Amino acid sequence: MFTRTIVAVAVAALATAGAATATASPPPDEVTFAAAGVEDDGADCPVTLPGSLTANSRLPDPFTKIDGTRVTAKSQWRCRRAEIKQLAERYVYGEKPPKPSSVTGTVSSSNITVNVSHNGRNASFSASVQLPNGSGPFPAVVVLGGFGADTATIRAAGAAVIDYDPLAVGREGTPRNNKQGAFYTLYGATSSTGLLAAWSWGVSRIIDVIEQSGGNVLRADATGVTGCSRYGKGAFAAGAFDQRIALTMPIESGSAGAPVFRGLQGESGAQPLSSAYGEQPWLGDAFSSFTANPANLPVDTHEVVGMIAPRGLFIMENPHVDWLGARSGSVAALGGAEVYKALGAGGNISYWSDVQDGTHCASRSEWRTPLQQSIQRFLVGTGSAPAVFRISSRKAGDLSEWRTWQTPTLSDGPPTDPPPAAGCTATASVSQWTGGFVATVRVTAGSSPVAGWTVTTALPSGTRIVNAWEATRSADTGTVTFTNVGHNGAVAAGQSVEFGFQGSGTGTGMTPACAAR
Incomplete structure (x- = not known):
């Protein structure tokens, strides 16, 4: 046996x-x-x-x-x-x-x-x-x-x-x-x-x-x-x-x-x-x-x-x-x-292969308690994780x-990209194809939370916005101001949200500027 x-x-x-x-x-x-x-x-x-x-x-x-x-x-x-x-x-x-x-x-x-x-x-x-x-x-x-x-x-x-x-x-x-x-x-x-x-x-x-x-x-x-x-x-x-x-x-x-x-x-x-x-x-x-x-x-x-x-x-x-x-x-x-x-964050990962029943994908009593603990900790926001x-x-x-490397002791030093003292910043990434593009703009709060934001950018000559999401826009051409919608205006300190837009023409060379409201 x-x-x-x-x-x-x-x-x-x-x-x-x-x-x-x-x-x-x-x-x-x-x-x-x-x-x-x-x-x-x-x-x-x-x-x-x-x-x-x-x-x-x-x-x-x-x-x-x-x-x-x-x-x-x-x-x-x-x-x-x-x-x-x-x-x-x-x-x-x-x-x-x-x-x-x-x-x-x-x-x-x-x-x-x-x-x-x-x-x-x-x-x-x-x-x-x-x-x-x-x-x-x-x-x-x-x-x-x-x-x-x-x-x-x-x-x-x-x-x-x-x-x-x-x-x-x-x-x-x-x-x-x-x-x-x-x-x-x-x-x-x-x-x-x-x-x-x-x-x-x-x-x-x-x-x-x-x-x-x-x-x-x-x-x-x-x-x-x-x-x-x-x-x-x-x-x-x-x-x-x-x-x-x-x-x-x-x-x-x-x-x-x-x-x-x-x-x-x-x-x-x-x-x-x-x-x-x-x-x-x-x-x-x-x-x-x-x-x-x-x-x-x-x-x-x-x-x-x-x-x-x-x-x-x-x-x-x-x-x-x-x-x-x-x-x-x-x-x-x-x-x-x-x-x-x-x-x-060692307490945030758990692993369990100690099970009696070998049936594939069975509902196992051994997992019930750590499952509940994980859901309550990470989703509901109560209790503690099983961490086992x-x-x-x-x-x-x-x-x-399997390894020749050792785990380093990582410092709590300053962020690689320190946020501004206050307000917000915006960065854009562009996926370009012939005749059109999609731009994703990331809005990041500084050292203090923001309750709302606007992002302004000058579009290249000949470029027109045909669609935008997660923000409202002031115009389709020229200098455009984007404003948050209801659910993404509040941004915690150091955290980010994203919005995007699709356009005809070229999207390269944009330098968005962010202002907190």
């Missing part, structure tokens, strides 16, 4: 699983866990991808930047995360485009509708809503495919359930050169972006609509995401690529999910990377170069875990099904937890076998 030994370690300790039971209480975590106010807080960070790749059989150092220098301050993580994001998009998932030129929709107590337009193409999808008892507005958990964390537990913890069908956004069973669904209607059936990034994009558009709804039913600042199996892969990607998601809860995600790619190659019985790549177009087309040799990848999933830091993360795995690669999953969690620890690692010895990974 097989006897299990369970390793239970506090995240702060981050000990490697061993042969004896060990327990420890995590220290209080004073680091903020709040989600960012924007989808991608590092969009303005300059990133130059490597010109060539160097083989490395060990996990890449999450704290070493592309230029070879190391992160030394917590403030530098924002732009280091931007590097990891672009590496993950380029080599693993495919590009997740930013918010389209138009996103509209509705939120009710039973349904969310999403309508998107971009470059003359239109698509739409919807999701059902189940509210918990009590009076709103409520936090909410997006459940991919209706198949994730137990919905009764979610609602009992005080959060609504958003049942999102990712197949409406990126359909399975399609060839890579003819992908289907709302995402590919906008970006093309031959897009090199895989389904996981497309599903993540769909979650982001749901959040866009919640933000626009005014917060009468659902709170825009308290969204979680969960899924199991293939939908666990999607939930993991969604939490990594949208910093507005306050809590990510992937379950038994397997190959192409949380487990490190380098470990899956040698883990007995785990789904091979070539199989995961070929089963469905989950991963981006570029990943085909690494299915036989993941050592050439300049990024791995422990760094994708780090992309979620310091926000809430609860990874749940099943050690009874070899195909799921839970040993490699524990390595990813342990490696990513080093980022949490360096940021002073419970790794079954059936699939216990050893991080020391």
Whole structure:
């Protein structure tokens, strides 16, 4: 008869699983866990991808930047995360485009509708809503495919359930050169972006609509995401690529999910990377170069875990099904937890593979309490996070076998880009094509909160605005003043919001100026 030994370690300790039971209480975590106010807080960070790749059989150092220098301050993580994001998009998932030129929709107590337009193409999808008892507005958990964390537990913890069908956004069973669904209607059936990034994009558009709804039913600042199996892969990607998601809860995600790619190659019985790549177009087309040799990848999933830091993360795995690669999953969690620890947020990540029932995607009693604690802490805003690692010895990974780097002690030094003493600043990024462009403008408050803002910019000669979102505009040509709409005028000190506009002509060379109202 097989006897299990369970390793239970506090995240702060981050000990490697061993042969004896060990327990420890995590220290209080004073680091903020709040989600960012924007989808991608590092969009303005300059990133130059490597010109060539160097083989490395060990996990890449999450704290070493592309230029070879190391992160030394917590403030530098924002732009280091931007590097990891672009590496993950380029080599693993495919590009997740930013918010389209138009996103509209509705939120009710039973349904969310999403309508998107971009470059003359239109698509739409919807999701059902189940509210918990009590009076709103409520936090909410997006459940991919209706198949994730137990919905009764979610609602009992005080959060609504958003049942999102990712197949409406990126359909399975399609060839890579003819992908289907709302995402590919906008970006093309031959897009090199895989389904996981497309599903993540769909979650982001749901959040866009919640933000626009005014917060009468659902709170825009308290969204979680969960899924199991293939939908666990999607939930993991969604939490990594949208910093507005306050809590990510992937379950038994397997190959192409949380487990490190380098470990899956040698883990007995785990789904091979070539199989995961070929089963469905989950991963981006570029990943085909690494299915036989993941050592050439300049990024791995422990760094994708780090992309979620310091926000809430609860990874749940099943050690009874070899195909799921839970040993490699524990390595990813342990490696990513080093980022949490360096940021002073060790209590915000939990991992649990200590389960009795080996049925795939079963509703497990062992997870019920930490699930409730995670939802209440990161979404409802009460109680404390579980902050626990419970790794079954059936699939216990050893991080020391996979790294040559050590976790730095990051300073609390001044931000890399210090905000102004007061008021606000504005920066613009432009996606240009022949004859037109989309501009995304980020408004950042200084050392004091602002109650409202205006952004003024001079458009290049011959340029005309044809559409704008998340702001009202004074004109379509010449010097244009943009003013916040009702829900995005208040910006906390040091935080950001975004608006955008589409135009004909050229969008390069704009220098927006921000004024607080």
